[in-house]
Amino acid sequence: MTGKAVFVYSQEQLSYRFNENHPFNQKRLETTNDLLFTLGALKEEDIVKPRLATEDELLLVHTRDYVEAVKKASSSQSQASFASTYGLGTEDTPSFPSMHEAASWLVGGTLTAVDCIFNKGYDHALNLGGGLHHGFKGKASGFCIYNDSSIAIEYMRKKYDARVLYIDTDAHHGDGVQWAFYDDPNVCTLSLHETGRYLFPGTGSVSERGSGEGYGYSFNVPLEAFTEDESWLQCYEKAITEVAEYFRPDVIITQNGADSHFYDPLTHLCSTMKIFHEIPRLAHKIAHQYCEGRWIAVGGGGYDIWRVVPRAWSLVWLEMTNQTESVIHSPIPKSWIDRWQTSSPEKLPETWFDDYSIYPDIPRKKEIEKKNERTVQKALEPIFKQHKNVPL
C-alpha cells in the first residue's frame, strides 16, 4: 500500500459526443481538469492515459450482436430496427461516427484504473470519463452505450477473483450494473437515487434485491423527489456503512454521477455541494477500512456542467489525494472562473459550498425525511435480519 492515487485521462475521452445539443457533454472533463490544474492539485505526472478496451473485453458483459450493431451504427450502416432492438439511433443515444471507438475508450479508461490498482501498486484510481451505468448487455440506454463499470467488475472477477462492492450515487438508478450482476453473490451493488416513480429509468425499488444465489446482494435506496442534504446524507451514511460491513469487499468502485444537485436540469433532488464533499470522504474511509485502500472511482451523470460538475468531480480527486482541506477554505480560483465564465450561461460559483438560499423552502420536508428514513430501513432489512441470527 503506497497511498498513491492515479488520474486516468486523455483527449480521446472527449470523443464520446452525441451531438451539439445533447445533455451528456464531456466538456465537463475539460472544466474539471482545468479547475484541478489551476488549483495545483493535479499534475501531469498524476495522469495515466487510458487504453482502448479490446473487443473481447467488451464481450465480458455485452452480447456479440450488440457490439456488432454498435460498430455498424458507428460507420453509418445503421438499420431502422437498431432503435428498438439495440436502443441505437434513439433520441437518448443517437448514432455518431466512431461511436464504437469513443465508447471503447471510456471502457478502457476504467480498465486502466483497475490495472493501476491491481498491477501497478496504486491505492486509488479515478476515471471521470466512466460511469455509464445505464448500458445493458444488449442495449444502449440513457446516454450509455458500453457499460464500463460492469465490464470492469467482470474483469476484476475473472482476472483477480475480487469481491466487488459497487456504490452508485447518481440521481438515476444504476440499472445496467445491477442487472448485469443480479444473480452474482460476489458482486454487491448499492444504488442511491431519486425514486423511479417519476424519474428515468423507473426501476431501483427496495424490493429489487437480486435473484438466485445473488439474492441479498442488490441494494436500492430510492429517495423522494426534493430530498435535501441532511436526509440524503443520513441515508447514504447508513446504507454504505451497513452494506460494507455486511459484504466486506476486496475492492470498491464508486459511480459519482453529479446530478443529485438542485441545479441539475434533469432530476428533482434538492441537494447542494455539501453531499459531494461527503460522498468521496466516506468512500475513501470504507476503502481503507475493508479493502486495503483499493478504490476505483468513475464519473457518470451530471448535466449542470458549469455550476455543479467541475466542483463535484474535483472533490473526488481532492479526497483521493488528501488535498480537500487545503483547498476548500479558499474561494474557487478567479483565473478558472475568468477562463470559463464567457462559455457558461450561468454565473459560475465562487465557493466550494452553496448557500441554502439557492432553492425555496420545501413544504413537505418532514414527510420526505420520514419516508426516506423508512426506505433505507427497508432496503437494509436483509442485513438486519441476518444480524439477528448471528450469535453475539
Place this chain on the structure above:
Amino acid sequence: MMLEEIMKTDVVSVNASTSLGEAFKLMEKHKIRHLPVIQEDGFIEGIVSDRDLRDASPSIFNPSESVFAEKKVSEIMKTDVITALPTDFVEDAATVMVENHFSCLPIEHDDHLVGIITDSDLLKTLVRLTGADLPTSRLEVEVPNVAGMLTEVANLISEKGVNIQSVLVYPGKNPDKKILVFRVQTMDTRKLVQSIEDHDYLVKWPQLNSGMTL
C-alpha cells in the same frame, strides 16, 4: 391481456389423500397460501388454503391432538372451486377475486388444472401495464376532457422522436379535465415538456421551473 399470458403454469398441487402435515410443509417450502387438489390427470377436485389448515389444526392451548398431521386433505378441502379460464381477461379475473375476497384463482381447461394466478401476479401485471419495469421517464399532462386530446399530445411526443412505453388515462379531480400519464423512453424530458406547454397543455410532471407541488 389474457390470463394465459401471465398465469403461473408450474402449479404446486396435492391430491385428496395427501396428509395435512405434507400440505403444510409444501406451503411453507414454496411460500404459498393455496394448494389446488387434483386427480392424477389434473382434474380439479378442490382447493385448500393456509386458513383451512389453520382452522383444522389443534389450538396452541391444546396441543395434544397429534393425529392432525395424519389427516387427509380430502377431509377439509373446499370442493366448490371457483376457477378462471386461460382466455379470461385479467381485469375480469381481478373482479372475481375482489368480489369473492380470494387471493388466488386456479385456471382450468376442460375441468383440468393448467395454471394459477394470485393477487401478487396481478400487481406485477399492473406494474408492467404502467410501463415502470423498463427504462423510462414519467410524463403527466392535464388535458381538457374532450375527444382527440390523447392523439394531440401523443403526436407532440412522436414529433420529438421519443418512443412511448405505456399510457394511462384517468379522470382529473375536475370533471372537465383528464390526466394522461405516459412512460416515455428518454432520460431528458425537457424538449417534450416545452413542446407540450407551448401547445397550452398543463404538464403536471415534471415541472421545468422547480415543481414543489408534488
